[in-house]
Amino acid sequence: MEHYPDKWQKFLIVAVGVFMSTLxxxxxxxxxxxxxxxxxxxxxxxxxxxxxxxxxxxxxxLFWGHLGDRLGRGRVYGTGMLIFAIGSLSCAISPGLSxxxxxxxxxxxGAAMMMATGPAIIRDSFPPEQLGRALGLLxxxxxxxxxxxxxxxxxxxxxxxWRALFYLTVPIGLLFSIxxxxxxxxxxxxxxxxxDWLGSVILAAILCLFSLLLTRLADNGSRAPLIFLTIPIPxxxxxxxxxxxxxxxxxxxxxxxxxxxxxxxxxxxALSFASLFGAIILTPFYLDHLRGMAPSDIGLIMMAIPASIxxxxxxxxxxxxxxxxxxxxxxxxxxxxIALFLLATTGAETSLTTLTIHxxxxxxxxxxxxSPNSAAVLAxxxxxxxxxxxxxxxxxxxxGMLLGISLATLVFARIFSQQTGGLDLRDYHPDQAxxxxxxxxxxxxxxxxxxxxxxxxxxxxxxxxxxxxPEV
Numbered sequence: 139m140e141h142y143p144d145k146w147q148k149f150l151i152v153a154v155g156v157f158m159s160t161l162x163x164x165x166x167x168x169x170x171x172x173x174x175x176x177x178x179x180x181x182x183x184x185x186x187x188x189x190x191x192x193x194x195x196x197x198x199x200l201f202w203g204h205l206g207d208r209l210g211r212g213r214v215y216g217t218g219m220l221i222f223a224i225g226s227l228s229c230a231i232s233p234g235l236s237x238x239x240x241x242x243x244x245x246x247x248g249a250a251m252m253m254a255t256g257p258a259i260i261r262d263s264f265p266p267e268q269l270g271r272a273l274g275l276l277x278x279x280x281x282x283x284x285x286x287x288x289x290x291x292x293x294x295x296x297x298x299x300w301r302a303l304f305y306l307t308v309p310i311g312l313l314f315s316i317x318x319x320x321x322x323x324x325x326x327x328x329x330x331x332x333x334d335w336l337g338s339v340i341l342a343a344i345l346c347l348f349s350l351l352l353t354r355l356a357d358n359g360s361r362a363p364l365i366f367l368t369i370p371i372p373x374x375x376x377x378x379x380x381x382x383x384x385x386x387x388x389x390x391x392x393x394x395x396x397x398x399x400x401x402x403x404x405x406x407x408a409l410s411f412a413s414l415f416g417a418i419i420l421t422p423f424y425l426d427h428l429r430g431m432a433p434s435d436i437g438l439i440m441m442a443i444p445a446s447i448x449x450x451x452x453x454x455x456x457x458x459x460x461x462x463x464x465x466x467x468x469x470x471x472x473x474x475x476i477a478l479f480l481l482a483t484t485g486a487e488t489s490l491t492t493l494t495i496h497x498x499x500x501x502x503x504x505x506x507x508x509s510p511n512s513a514a515v516l517a518x519x520x521x522x523x524x525x526x527x528x529x530x531x532x533x534x535x536x537x538g539m540l541l542g543i544s545l546a547t548l549v550f551a552r553i554f555s556q557q558t559g560g561l562d563l564r565d566y567h568p569d570q571a572x573x574x575x576x577x578x579x580x581x582x583x584x585x586x587x588x589x590x591x592x593x594x595x596x597x598x599x600x601x602x603x604x605x606x607x608p609e610v
Contacts, residue, residue, distance in 0.1 A: 147321040148263040153279040154314050155219050155252040158307050160280050162226070162245070163191065164287025164444065167418055168437050169300045171426035176300065177235040180562040182354070185547050186239045188419070189540060193349055194246030195253065196536035197342035200389050202254035204333055211255040211262075212322030216315050218251025223311025230304035248311075253532060259322060284444035292437025334389040340378045341389065345540070347371050352544035394530075402599035403464075403515040404534045409592030410471055410507050411538030416546035416585030417481055417500060418443065421493075424578055427566050428486055442494045446501030447508075454509045462601045463514035470506025471593035477503055478586035482579045486571055511596070545588070546581045553577035 166188060174184045206214040225245030232238035294302040351367040382388040395401045418440070425436045457466055477500035484493060512531055554563060557573035566574065 144321050145263045147317075148259060151219075151314055151318050151321060152215070152252075152256040152259055154310065155215070155222075155256060157279045157283040158222065158310060159249040159252060160283030161287045161290070162249075162303070162307055163188075164284050165291030165294070165303045166191070166242075168288050168291040168422055168433060168440060169295055169303060170419070171423055172295050172300050172433065173235075173238075174564055178564060179235050180564050181547055181551050182562075183235060184564075185419070185543055187235075187242055188543055189349055190239045190242040191246040191249070192536055192540040192543070193345055194243045195250040196533055196540055197345045198247055198250045198338070199254050199533050199536065200341075200530075201333075201338040202251045203258075204389065206251075206255040206258065208333065211259050212318060214251050215255045215259060216318030216322055218248045218255070219311050219318055220248070220315035221245075221251065222248030223308050223315060224248075226304045226307045226311060230301045230308070285441060285448060288437035288440040288444070289434070290437070292432070292434035295433040297434075334381075334385055334387065337378060337381050337385065337389040340374055340381065344371060344374050344378065345537075347374070349540060349544060352541075352548055390530075399464075399599045400515055402595045403511055404530055406467070406471065406592040406596040406599075407508075407511055407515075407531060408534040408538035408541070409588050409595070410474070410504065410511075411535050412542035412545065413471075413474060413478060413585045413589035413592065414443075414500065414504055415539045415542035416581060416588070417478060417497070419543045419546055420550060420578060420581055421481075421497070423563065424484065424574075427563075428571055428574060429490075439490065439494055439497070442497035443501035443504075446498040447505040450502045450505035451509060454506045457506075457510070463510040464596060464599055464601060467507045467511040467514065468593050468596040470503045470508070470510070471589055471596055473503030473506060474500055475503075475586045475589035475593060478582050478589055482582040482586065484578070484582075485575060507596075542585065542588070546585055549584050550577045550581040553580045 170184055170187065173179070173187055174181065177184070202214055202218070222245055225241050225248055228241035229238055229245065232241055291303055294300075294306070347367050347370060351371070354367060379392065382390050382392050395404075422436050422440060425431045425439060426433075431439075454466070454470070477496050480496045480499070481493075484496075515531060551562065554570075554573055554577035555561060557576055558565075558570055561570070563574075
């Protein structure tokens with residue numbers, strides 16, 4: 139008797155959602171130079187097209203995981219796919235940058251709903267002996283989204299418009315949100331405990347204020363608004379910690395961070411993505427402004443990172459079963475930091491082959507870090523906390539992307555402004571090529587230092603455990 143009905147239909151729905159979200163994020167990074175020209179917007183405003191998506195995803199990921207257990211994971215997932223599709227349509231028809239950023243925030247909410255419930259749906263839909271196969275195939279969907287995003291995005295921008303990036307996912311999202319109602323389980327997984335609403339709201343407020351603070355620091359205007367952004371953050375953080383200690387079922391169980399190995403693994407994961415996205419966000423501007431490349435060609439160059447990750451991941455997985463995982467993860471971060479230092483030597487005449495090799499090395503280093511680090515963290519976590527640990531790893535990755543983009547653009551904008559007498563990148567002229575390269579080098583060096591800090595923390599946690607801690 140079949141105890142897992144419609145398992146492949148459920149897998150297809152989840153895989154399409156994963157593919158759409160990764161495809162969308164990798165395409166939009168390529169579009170930033172085009173969006174800056176289209177809206178004639180400064181760099182610290184244009185970056186919010188990416189930041190808004192990451193911010194809403196990071197701030198709500200844990201919340202949607204909680205809600206999925208109470209309302210039904212299929213219901214949350216299908217609603218998330220519908221919100222993602224509506225958000226995509228809103229992005230495509232946005233008349234201005236502000237409306238585009240708001241639509242991207244909505245898109246991120248939909249993506250977070252899918253991210254938080256998708257893996258759990260796969261786990262519930264397949265027998266234990268087929269779960270590894272299903273998750274491996276889901277990893278292929280992630281890789282395909284990351285791989286095809288830069289190239290496809292570049293082609294759509296060059297031959298159509300940046301709006302085509304968002305129109306692409308609208309019909310797919312609408313169709314599969316309907317299929318989700320048909321095939322995904324809509325019953326509640328458990329009634330569970332009350333939702334930590336107050337903790338969820340305060341965490342979102344902290345992340346929003348912090349992101350706004352970083353982007354406003356890149357603005358050359360008045361510093362007065364910075365005070366109003368800075369003052370509430372420590373009070374909100376203190377309030378959040380107090381609430382999470384008191385509520386019976388917190389959004390973020392703080393006691394899990396008492397484990398030094400787990401805590402350092404989470405922090406190093408965030409720093410890993412922060413260093414990676416410093417290069418991902420700035421390299422398209424170099425290829426566009428200094429090399430004058432077409433969007434389709436920029437997309438092909440940027441594919442070096444996800445292609446390298448995809449090719450290196452099987453090796454990283456194999457090695458993580460043979461050698462100490464935390465040491466392998468540390469080696470991966472060191473490789474990434476070296477690649478960033480090499481990228482910082484990029485000049486106006488650097489060959490595209492050399493640049494591609496440096497980007498591929500960056501991707502390989504990230505691949506050597508990601509799988510071993512995730513496996514080490516999860517294996518070191520008590521079994522009844524594995525779901526929370528997985529959600530925290532996903533949140534750490536998104537937070538790292540958010541911080542990496544904010545920090546890289548902040549450093550770039552400040553150096554470029556100093557070198558050009560107060561100008562923003564939107565005012566770029568070929569005569570300012572040297573100022574651009576100076577700013578790029580400074581930002582990439584900072585990203586490399588962040589990667590080295592992550593490697594140091596990864597090394598400091600010591601050797602990893604080979605199996606999960608006993609449940610208590």
